[in-house]
Each structure stands twice: as structure tokens, then as C-alpha cells.
Amino acid sequence: MDLQIFSKKSWLLLFLCALVFPVFAPEYYVELAFNVGIYIILAQSLNLIIGFAGLLNLGQAAFFGVGAYTYGVLWKFFQIPFFVAFPFSIIFAALTGLLLGLPVLRVRHDYIAIVTLGFGEIIKLILNNWTDLTDGPNGIYGMAPPQIFGWAIRSRVEYYYLVLVLVCLVVFFMYRLGSSRLGRAWIAIREDEISASSLGIKTNRLKLLAFTLGAGLAGMAGCVLAAKHRFISPAGFGFYESIILLCMVTIGGIGNIPGVMLGAAILYVVPEILREFSDFRMITVGLAMIALMLFRPEGILGKEKRKTIWIQAGRILKDRSAP
Amino acid sequence: MFLQQIINGVILGFIYSTLAIGMTMVFGITQVIHFSHGEVFMIGSFIGVGVAVLLTEGGFFGGSILLTLVITLILAMTGAALLGMLVDRTCYRPIRQKPRINSFVSAIGSSIFIQQAVILTLGSKFRIFPFLFPKGDIHILGSVITYAQIAIVVVSLGLMILFSFFLKYTRMGKALQTVAENQKIAGLLGINVNRFISLTFLIVSAMAGVAGVLTGSYYGSVDFFVGFMAGLKAFTSMVLGGVGNVTGAVLGGLVIGVAEALIGGYISNDNKDILVFLMLILILVFRPTGLLGERIAEKI
Numbered sequence: 015m016d017l018q019i020f021s022k023k024s025w026l027l028l029f030l031c032a033l034v035f036p037v038f039a040p041e042y043y044v045e046l047a048f049n050v051g052i053y054i055i056l057a058q059s060l061n062l063i064i065g066f067a068g069l070l071n072l073g074q075a076a077f078f079g080v081g082a083y084t085y086g087v088l089w090k091f092f093q094i095p096f097f098v099a100f101p102f103s104i105i106f107a108a109l110t111g112l113l114l115g116l117p118v119l120r121v122r123h124d125y126i127a128i129v130t131l132g133f134g135e136i137i138k139l140i141l142n143n144w145t146d147l148t149d150g151p152n153g154i155y156g157m158a159p160p161q162i163f164g165w166a167i168r169s170r171v172e173y174y175y176l177v178l179v180l181v182c183l184v185v186f187f188m189y190r191l192g193s194s195r196l197g198r199a200w201i202a203i204r205e206d207e208i209s210a211s212s213l214g215i216k217t218n219r220l221k222l223l224a225f226t227l228g229a230g231l232a233g234m235a236g237c238v239l240a241a242k243h244r245f246i247s248p249a250g251f252g253f254y255e256s257i258i259l260l261c262m263v264t265i266g267g268i269g270n271i272p273g274v275m276l277g278a279a280i281l282y283v284v285p286e287i288l289r290e291f292s293d294f295r296m297i298t299v300g301l302a303m304i305a306l307m308l309f310r311p312e313g314i315l316g317k318e319k320r321k322t323i324w325i326q327a328g329r330i331l332k333d334r335s336a337p
Numbered sequence: 338m339f340l341q342q343i344i345n346g347v348i349l350g351f352i353y354s355t356l357a358i359g360m361t362m363v364f365g366i367t368q369v370i371h372f373s374h375g376e377v378f379m380i381g382s383f384i385g386v387g388v389a390v391l392l393t394e395g396g397f398f399g400g401s402i403l404l405t406l407v408i409t410l411i412l413a414m415t416g417a418a419l420l421g422m423l424v425d426r427t428c429y430r431p432i433r434q435k436p437r438i439n440s441f442v443s444a445i446g447s448s449i450f451i452q453q454a455v456i457l458t459l460g461s462k463f464r465i466f467p468f469l470f471p472k473g474d475i476h477i478l479g480s481v482i483t484y485a486q487i488a489i490v491v492v493s494l495g496l497m498i499l500f501s502f503f504l505k506y507t508r509m510g511k512a513l514q515t516v517a518e519n520q521k522i523a524g525l526l527g528i529n530v531n532r533f534i535s536l537t538f539l540i541v542s543a544m545a546g547v548a549g550v551l552t553g554s555y556y557g558s559v560d561f562f563v564g565f566m567a568g569l570k571a572f573t574s575m576v577l578g579g580v581g582n583v584t585g586a587v588l589g590g591l592v593i594g595v596a597e598a599l600i601g602g603y604i605s606n607d608n609k610d611i612l613v614f615l616m617l618i619l620i621l622v623f624r625p626t627g628l629l630g631e632r633i634a635e636k637i
Contacts, residue, residue, distance in 0.1 A: 070438055072445075117622040124370045124441045128572060129621050132614035135569075139611045257449060264442055297453035303446030307439045308431050 032178055036171045044170045048242065050282050051177035052235050055184050057262040057278040058271070059231035062188065064260075065269030066197055067224035068204025069118060070127040073134025074232055074259050076114075079141060079251030081107040081233025082240040086154035087147060096160035096241050100234070107233020108226045110137070115225035119218050122207075134256055141248035153247030160241050173242050180238065184231060188271050191227075200224060201269075254296060261299045264306050267313020276315060341480040342602040343595060348486050348555070350594025351493040355548040356571030357578065357586035358497065359541030365517045365581035366537050368437060369429050372444035374545060375568020376451040377424070381417035381546030382466070382553040382563060383455065388412045389467045389554070406469045406554075410492075413550045414543040420451075421542025422535050430531065448565070455561040463560035466553040489551050496544055497587060503540075504583070513537060517581070566610075570597070573617040579627030589627065 036044045060074045081103040088094040088102060114133050118126050141148050148154065160167045160176070167176060191197045202210040203217050211217045240246045258281060266277030285295045306313065356378055363371040388409045428447045432439050470485035504510040516523040516533045524530050552567070553559045574593045578585025596616065601609045620627070 068438075070441065117618050120622045121625055124437060125576075125621055125625065127441060128370070128576075129618050131569070132617045136611050136614050139608070139614075143607050143611075254449075257445065260442070260445070293457060294453075297450055297457060300446045300448070300450030300453060304428050304443050304450065307435075307443040307446070308428075311432075311435065311439050 029182065036174055041170055044174050046283065046286060048170065048174045048177050049286075050279050051174070051181045052239050053259075053262065053278040053282045054181050054275050055177075055235040056232055056259055057266070057274045058184050058188050059228045059235070060259045061263050061266075061269065061271065061274045062191070062231065063224050063228035064263055065274070066192065066200040066204070067221060068200070069221060069224060070124065071130045071225075071228070072127045072253070072256050072260065073114065073130035073132075073137070074228070075251045075253070075255035076134040076137035077107045077111055077229035077232035078236040078239075078255070079137060079246075079248065080110045080229075081236025082246045082251070083141060083148060083154070083236075084233065085237045085240045086157060086246050089157045090149075090154050093158075095158060096237075097162065100237050103233045103237035104230045105233075107236065108230035110233075111225040111227075111229025112222060114229070115222040118225065119221060131253065131256075134253060138248055138252050141251065148248070151247060151249070153245055155245040157241055157244050159244075167241075173238075177238060180234065185271065185275070192271065196220070196223070258299060261303050264303060265313060267315050270313055270315055273313045273315035277313070338602075340478060342598045344480055344482060344486065345602075346595030346598030347591060348489055348594070349598060350591035351490055352548050352552050352590075353567070353571050353574045353594050354587040354590025355493045355496060355544050356567060357574035357590045358500065358583055359545055360568075360571055361575045361578070361581055361583060361586040362537055362541050364575070366513070366534055367425075367429060367433065367440075369440045370444060370572070371424075371541075372441070372568065373424055373428075373448040373451055374421075374541070374571065375564035375566070376448050377417050377421045377542045377564070378545040378549045378552075378567055379455070379559070379561065379564025380420050380451065381413040381542075381549030382559045383459065383464070383549075384416040384546070385409050385413040385550035385553050386464050386466050386559050389469055389550075393467045402469060402471055406550075409469060410547055410550055413546040415546075417546025417549065418539045418543040421538040421545070424451075425535060425538040430534070448568070452561050452565065459561070461561055463558045466557055466559050468557065469550075469554040485555055489555060492547065492551060496547060500540065500544070501583060509533075509536070569617075570613065573613065573620070575627075576617065576625075577620050577627055582627065585627055 032047075035047060039047070056074070056078060059077070060071060063069050063071045063074070084103040084106040085096065085099040088099045094102075114130060117129055117133075121129055142150055144150075167173060199210070199215045199220055202213065202215055203220060207217055236251075262277040262281045263274050264277070265280060266273030266275065281299070285292060285298075288294075356374060360371050360374050363369060363374070389405065392405045392408060424447050428443045429440055432443060468485070470483075470488050472484065474481050474483040475487075476482075502510075504513065512523070512528050513533055513536070515526065516528060516530055520530050523533075548567075549559075552563070570593055571590070574589035575586050576589070577592060578587070578589030593613065593616075597609060597613055600612050604612065
């Protein structure tokens with residue numbers, strides 16, 4: 015994979031900027047940055063499924079919802095604190111991913127999108143209709159803030175650092191995964207499944223793994239969001255949410271880790287700045303998806319385009335020096 | 338009661354079939370899942386509401402129901418057909434040679450775009466659709482069939498028969514089949530492939546427009562979200578019948594319609610959609626080629 019878009023130095027610089035960000039920025043921007051962080055994790059989780067393994071998933075918001083509701087329900091019935099519920103959120107979301115992965119193994123191409131779409135709608139309807147467990151459309155509220163050794167995470171800045179740690183872990187995880195044997199096997203499956211399986215790659219097992227890991231990451235984001243907002247309702251985990259995530263991934267370039275981070279930031283921050291035009295948010299998402307597919311299917315940080323530019327530049331130089 | 342549910346289901350099924358034929362034709366010819374077909378249906382419905390309200394309130398044609406219905410249908414067909422062709426031209430044609438994931442993402446984008454455009458221009462509230470059918474009903478075996486239901490069956494069945502006749506016996510229909518079989522060969526035989534793809538979108542979108550008007554008037558209201566649900570169910574029908582198979586799409590639509598009515602009537606109306614989506618997943622898992630589809634080996 016082409017991972018040289020950002021050098022180590024620029025990653026370090028970005029990290030340092032993020033580290034000192036709350037010292038200078040007003041509270042509102044810290045809140046904004048927290049949400050961007052959540053969306054970066056979510057977009058990366060979808061990037062793992064779509065970008066690495068090539069499985070077009072339109073139900074990612076369902077995993078997000080399962081993670082959030084795991085914490086919500088555990089809190090509602092057993093008053094289980096955040097850091098105990100946190101692994102359960104990841105595990106339950108991952109199990110949901112595994113469950114969705116099973117039917118997906120049987121279908122190909124665009125059908126995967128439809129199966130996952132249907133699955134996402136089912137999860138949302140269950141959250142809505144199973145009122146004994148989830149309180150239906152009213153949602154669950156009043157979850158306790160996370161506590162570590164008696165120190166409660168309450169302020170925006172503290173939440174920001176929590177999510178910053180998670181984002182760093184996820185991005186590092188994605189990079190290591192992308193260049194690992196596993197990641198390369200996924201790319202082989204994405205490019206040509208039949209060839210991959212004839213090379214001895216266990217395609218079914220790896221596809222399931224992609225769904226499980228991607229869902230687990232999304233569940234983690236859901237758990238943190240539930241703790242921060244102290245309120246969850248099914249409305250935040252529907253089809254539109256999945257589409258926004260898909261758009262973040264396509265903007266950044268499918269499979270492109272820094273690109274997807276940028277895509278998540280753009281798609282969250284721009285509508286936030288243009289609040290008075292918030293009605294236009296989804297229509298722009300729709301338009302962006304069409305435009306990107308028509309003009310820049312590799313995303314705004316697309317590597318293909320850059321490569322061809324360099325190749326063209328090389329050719330021009332060669333032609334000049336030839337005679 | 339049971340028979341009544343079946344009748345309601347069949348009516349619903351005919352509407353799904355009309356949409357599913359469109360999806361299956363588009364898929365057969367361009368290999369694209371026409372995700373915004375439901376939206377074309379919705380736009381047809383909205384055009385229908387506008388025209389019908391104008392005509393009934395304006396008192397044109399001396400309040401003649403039949404004439405109002407016909408005019409509404411024609412205008413809705415025209416609008417829907419134009420929209421369908423526009424979607425093909427802008428979202429599918431430029432990337433026809435690219436990987437399928439691209440055109441699918443573009444299709445989702447177009448669907449979201451049309452939905453949102455409707456919300457922005459017409460609002461997200463539902464509109465009341467005037468009743469355009471003759472009033473009255475027939476009683477058979479203790480169940481009621483209204484004239485409206487008969488009209489829906491007659492119109493959609495008529496369209497289907499007309500369409501299959503066109504496909505089988507006319508020169509253009511045969512050319513269309515050639516395009517579906519192999520675009521390159523069709524091109525070599527002197528068929529203008531792009532024009533025939535446009536023609537397909539024209540025909541199927543016009544049919545969706547008709548379905549939009551009939552459904553809207555039958556159920557009495559239209560909102561921006563009807564297309565999404567109808568589109569998903571039409572897709573389910575298409576898959577159930579076997580992708581690319583027109584007869585299968587009709588059969589699939591009827592099965593889904595009846596199943597939905599029975600589930601809604603006997604099991605749970607709230608969880609109706611969960612069960613329909615579950616059905617979709619189960620069909621795709623256990624019989625991905627559908628009821629009438631043949632198993633095709635994956636090409637390398």
C-alpha cells in the first residue's frame with residue numbers, strides 16, 4: 015500500500031498540534047474536535063471493511079449503535095461503569111459484525127451492500143421497537159461519566175484527550191494492519207477473490223475477520239459517544255448515518271488512511287461551520303458522492319491520480335532530454 | 338379476513354412488480370443496481386399529486402375522473418421518464434466502464450440527492466393525494482374488492498403485458514435484448530448501445546411514474562420517503578425473482594406483496610419491515626439466484 019502520503023515527521027507534527035490544541039482553542043472547538051475524533055474512528059472502521067477487504071458495507075451505523083446501546087443497556091439495568099462496559103461494547107459490536115459477516119459470505123459485489131443495508135435497518139428497527147430493553151425512540155439517558163481510579167472524566171478537554179488516545183491507537187492499528195500479512199491478504203481478496211483463494215488465502219475467514227474488527231472499532235466509538243452525550247436514541251444510528259460514513263471514506267479515498275481522516279474532518283466540520291445551511295447537509299453529501307465517483311474515484315488524496323501525474327511528468331522530462 | 342389480506346397483498350405486489358421490472362431491466366442491461374428507481378417512483382407520485390390537485394380543484398374536464406386520471410398519469414410518466422434518463426446520463430453513463438462499486442456509490446448519491454431535493458423544495462411533510470379512481474366495490478366470498486384495486490391491477494398488468502410484447506416482438510425490443518446479452522456485439526451489429534440504454538431508462542421510469550400515481554392515489558398520501566422503502570422492496574422482489582428475469586420480477590413482486598400483507602395482518606404491523614428485510618437477507622443467502630434465476634458460475 016502507498017503509505018508515504020504522510021511522512022513520520024508530519025504525523026508527529028500533527029500529533030503535537032492535536033496534543034496542545036485544547037490549550038489554545040476555545041471550548042467549542044474542543045467539542046468539535048472531539049466529534050471529529052469519533053467520526054475519524056468510525057470512518058476508519060468502515061475503511062477497514064470497504065477499503066481493505068473491499069466489502070461495501072451500508073450498515074456501519076448499526077455497529078456504532080450496538081456499541082452505544084451496549085453501554086446504555088448495561089448502565090440502565092446493572093449500573094455498570096464505563097471502563098467495565100467498554101470492552102463489552104467492543105465485543106458485542108464485534109459479535110454483531112460476525113453475525114452480519116455470515117450471510118455476506120454467501121453473496122458478492124453490490125449484493126453485499128444491499129444485505130448490509132437491510133441488516134442496518136433491522137438493527138435500527140430493533141432498537142426502536144424493543145422498548146423493554148432500549149426504551150424505544152425515547153432513548154436511554156443518564157449514563158455515568160467514565161471514572162479512572164476515582165478521577166471522573168467530565169470536561170470537554172478530558173473527553174478530547176480520551177478520544178485523542180483512541181484515535182492514535184486506531185490509526186496506528188490501521189497502518190500496522192494495512193501493511194501486515196493480514197492486510198495484504200485482504201487487498202488480494204479485494205482485487206481478485208478467486209485468484210486470492212487459489213493462492214491459499216482463506217477468503218471466508220478473512221472476510222469475517224474484517225467485519226468483526228471493523229464492527230468492534232465502530233462499537234468502541236459508540237461507547238465513547240454514549241458516555242459523552244449521556245444520551246442515546248435510535249435516530250442517530252440509521253441509514254443516513256451509514257451513508258455519511260461511506261461518504262467520508264469515499265471523499266478521503268477508499269483504503270487511504272490519512273485521506274479518510276481528512277474526509278471525516280471535512281464532512282463533520284464543514285456542516286458545523288455552515289450551520290445556517292444545515293438543511294443542505296445531506297443533499298451535498300449526495301452530490302459529493304456522485305461528483306467524486308465521476309471525477310475522482312480515488313478520493314481527494316487519491317494516489318492513482320498523483321502517480322499518473324508523476325508518470326506523465328517523467329515522460330515529459332524524458333521526451334525533452336531524448337533528442 | 339385471510340382472503341382480504343391476500344387481495345391487499347396482491348395489489349401491493351403489482352406495484353412492487355412494476356418497479357421490480359424496471360430494476361431488473363436496468364440491471365440486465367447495465368449491471369448497475371438502479372438504487373434511485375424508488376426515487377423516480379416518488380417523483381412520479383409527487384408530480385401526480387400536483388397535477389391531480391390542480392385538476393380536481395380547478396374543476397377541469399367537468400370533474401371527469403377518468404380524464405383526470407389519464408392526464409395525471411401521462412404527465413407523471415413524462416416527468417418520471419425524464420428524471421430516469423437524467424439519472425442515467427449524469428450518474429451512470431460516464432462511469433459505465435469503471436468498477437461496479439463506483440456506479441453503485443454514485444447511484445446511492447443520486448438517491449440521496451433526489452430525496453433531499455424534494456425535502457428542500459416541497460418540505461418533509463406528507464401531501465394528501467386526491468382519490469382518482471371510480472368509487473364502489475364488489476363483494477366476493479365475504480371479501481371486498483374496490484374499483485380502485487381493480488384499476489391498479491388492470492393498469493399495471495396492462496403495462497407489463499405491453500412491455501413484454503414490446504420486448505419479444507418488436508424490432509426495438511429485440512435490439513434491447515441484444516444489448517442486454519452483449520453490449521460489444523450489439524454495437525458491432527449497428528445498435529446504438531447508449532441510445533438503447535437511455536430508452537430502457539425511459540420506459541422503466543415511465544412505468545415507475547405510473548406506479549407512483551396509482552400508489553399515491555390508492556393510499557391517499559405521499560412523502561419524500563415512500564420511494565426509498567418501495568425501492569428496497571422492489572429490489573427484494575427483483576432478487577427473489579432472479580436478477581435480469583422479467584417474469585421473475587413480476588412473480589417476486591407478488592410474493593413480497595402478499596408476504597408483507599400477511600405478516601402485517603397476522604404477526605406484527607410494527608415489525609413488518611424487519612421481517613421483510615430478514616426475508617431479503619435469507620433469500621440472498623440461500624437462493625442468491627432467485628426463484629427463476631439460473632445458477633451462473635463466477636467468471637475469472
